[in-house]
Amino acid sequence: MSTPRTEREDLKGTTYELFILAISILSIVNLALEMVVAYRSQSWWLILYIDTALTIIFVADFIYRFTSAPSKRKYFFRGGGVFDLLGCLPGLRIFRLFRVVRAIRIIRRLGGARMLRELRGQFASGTLYAVVFIGITVLEFVGLAELYFEGDTGNITTGGDALWWGYVTATTVGYGDYYPETRGGRIVGVFMLTVGVA
Known part of the structure; x- marks a missing residue:
């Protein structure tokens, strides 16, 4: 099964996409943890420190995807770029869910056999x-x-x-x-x- 051209353009490498997927899931877990721990407790601060590191990764990912996109406008408006940018903002972290959805969609389209070949490479x-x-x-x-x-x-x-x-x-x-x-x-x-x- 061949990957559609737009999906190939979105794909930055299987390992990279899996990394962003894992970081996105961790970010969502942190969002849930922040709701459970006491506000401004030391655990809350620790989660905030980690989330700040994740935010830096997401900003770098957005810049990477935006600068390497063949059509910046298409990436931003139809390729999820607007959600990537919004997900970088600390108050709008819920938009990181869109990163999870996009990464899963791209990885699923690759198929298991092709993904394993690429992971080995x-x-x-x-x-x-x-x-x-x-x-x-x-x-x-x-x-x-x-x-x-x-x-x-x-x-x-x-x-x-x-x-x-x-x-x-x-x-x-x-x-x-x-x-x-x-x-x-x-x-x-x-x-x-x-x-x-x-």
């Missing part, structure tokens, strides 16, 4: 995208777990502390300025050390 870029996505996801959820276990009484009390601790632990630098004090926090720490070494 894009191994290096796929590995990079996977590491970035897994890194962001692990930092966020390990940070949230640390804040949950450590609370206000532990050594890690802010969203920034949790991200910093997660990053230096994953990179195996481990300055020792922040460390978990509770049993649950230490279990999360063991997981993070294992991820960092792997």
Whole structure:
């Protein structure tokens, strides 16, 4: 089955589209998490920090798609560019759902066999995208777990502390300025050390 010309023009690479799909889904999960956690709590701030990083990725994606589009007008008005731009704005993150829909549509049109062939051919870029996505996801959820276990009484009390601790632990630098004090926090720490070494 051949891919229609407009779909081929939209496709920036199978691994790239899968990366944007995964980042978009994480962004939607963050939007839901923000509604669950207490407003302006340390968990809320941590989610906001991660969402700021995702917003930077979405802005870069919009610029990339816009500048590489054969017809900028067609991309912007008929190719989802307007939704990509709106989804970059912090107050309009719900528009990121359109990114998910578009990415799924493009990937489904490729078909499973062709997608697997392309993934094999894009191994290096796929590995990079996977590491970035897994890194962001692990930092966020390990940070949230640390804040949950450590609370206000532990050594890690802010969203920034949790991200910093997660990053230096994953990179195996481990300055020792922040460390978990509770049993649950230490279990999360063991997981993070294992991820960092792997």
